[in-house]
Amino acid sequence: MSVPAELKYTAEHEWLDLDGDTATVGITAFAADALGDVVYLDLPAAGSTVAAGQPCGEIESTKSVSELYAPVDGEVVEVNAKVTDDPGLLNTDPFGEGWLFRMKVTGAGDLLDAAAYLARTGGA
Template identity: 60%
Template sequence: MSREDELKYTTEHEWIEAADSVATVGITSYAAGKLGDVVYVDLPAVGTVVEAGRVIGEIESTKSVGELYAPVSGTITEVNDAVVDSPELVNSDPLGEGWLVKVEYVELPSLLELAEYTAFTAES
């Protein structure tokens, strides 16, 4: 099983790894590839309360600027400062060192499995 099989996904091209009421969030390899070279990442501050489906930041690449959406409602408990300092981590390791934020949540919304996300991206 690959790491991708262990994650959940959104239609906004984010991945979620949920454990012990904390969701680690990043953008998918698909999204990182579509963005091109990431040059800037703006993330919310620790302690920020976020609502699922709402914009929480942005990612700027050499091609475009994309918005980041909260896949879960909760409170930001950690921000990946390494990505802020070295945005290229989003491209080089989007499912690992390129994670973006951690959110403490009460309830997980309905999320996509890998097969569903793969089918969704094939339709795009």
């Protein structure tokens, strides 16, 4: 399983790429694989405020509907139109074209480094 070392992770399988006070958010390859084929996304709108650990959207797959959790506190500044138009990008490129949204970070969440995330997932 791919777990890029430069990213931060949550126990709920979101990843976070910090660049100053801006972060790009997505779900991990582990989560995408567990979900199966993703068919629909309900993402937070640009301008909305999200709180670390709280639901901020939904991911619907052929298997189930799962909540998306905000990894940190902040304001959503951009939503990835490519992934809303083609939710399958979450399955094919979860750490690249399949990113979900960008946000201005205002508060920290409970984040893990790659090693700690791998340990939680059993190194799958």
